[in-house]
Amino acid sequence: MSQSPKKTSLRSVARSAATDPQPTRAEAEEAVRTLLRWAGDDPTREGLIDTPKRVASAYEDWFSGYKEDPEEYLLRTFEEVEGYDDMIVLKDIRFESHCEHHLAPIIGRAHVGYLPNNKVVGISKLARVVEAYARRLQVQEKMNAQIARCIQKVLEPKGVAVVIEAAHQCMTTRGVHKQGVSMVTSSMLGEFRKNPLTRREFLSVIGNPASNFDG
Numbered sequence: 001m002s003q004s005p006k007k008t009s010l011r012s013v014a015r016s017a018a019t020d021p022q023p024t025r026a027e028a029e030e031a032v033r034t035l036l037r038w039a040g041d042d043p044t045r046e047g048l049i050d051t052p053k054r055v056a057s058a059y060e061d062w063f064s065g066y067k068e069d070p071e072e073y074l075l076r077t078f079e080e081v082e083g084y085d086d087m088i089v090l091k092d093i094r095f096e097s098h099c100e101h102h103l104a105p106i107i108g109r110a111h112v113g114y115l116p117n118n119k120v121v122g123i124s125k126l127a128r129v130v131e132a133y134a135r136r137l138q139v140q141e142k143m144n145a146q147i148a149r150c151i152q153k154v155l156e157p158k159g160v161a162v163v164i165e166a167a168h169q170c171m172t173t174r175g176v177h178k179q180g181v182s183m184v185t186s187s188m189l190g191e192f193r194k195n196p197l198t199r200r201e202f203l204s205v206i207g208n209p210a211s212n213f214d215g
């Protein structure tokens with residue numbers, strides 16, 4: 001009996017943290033000042049005086065994906081494609097993202113393919129979907145799956161394939177300091193998962209960044 005009020009208040013704390021309104025820009029800039037001081041520098045010196053403002057603006061750019069709905073980009077489709085039902089691939093979509101563990105940049109390329117089921121989208125829209133997910137805090141595996149699921153859900157194609165190759169600056173500039181390594185992830189849905197020939201065709205179109213996905 002005496003435990004239940006405690007539980008209720010813990011839950012309400014968790015809920016209010018999740019639904020708190022967005023901090024003000026002044027609060028964000030103050031947070032940057034705190035980090036600068038914590039790093040050992042003086043935020044009032046000339047070179048750093050405008051840094052909090054610049055960082056806040058950079059955040060608006062790097063994390064603009066939270067304001068976007070990637071599914072919306074895929075709503076306008078073309079159905080008259082003269083029976084075209086072969087693979088459509090957009091490769092080498094360059095993106096910049098940030099890892100959710102260190103806020104460090106993740107820089108890479110995504111390759112997106114799908115097997116249309118009557119509905120085809122303008123090819124730039126696939127790049128917009130990648131961009132909308134990249135401009136959030138990410139884990140590469142999660143971003144990979146989100147892109148694939150979004151395309152699967154809205155276009156309802158016979159299959160979707162997404163391969164991402166990326167370098168994580170939290171690995172190259174700190175921690176293990178591994179230069180020149182890139183991580184490759186893939187999501188294969190529908191025909192790309194079921195049919196090794198379809199998968200192989202996609203991987204050969206994108207230049208097969210990881211032959212070990214072929215099997």
Ligand SMILES: [Zn+2]
Nearest residue numbers: 099101102170
């Ligand atoms: Zn990281």
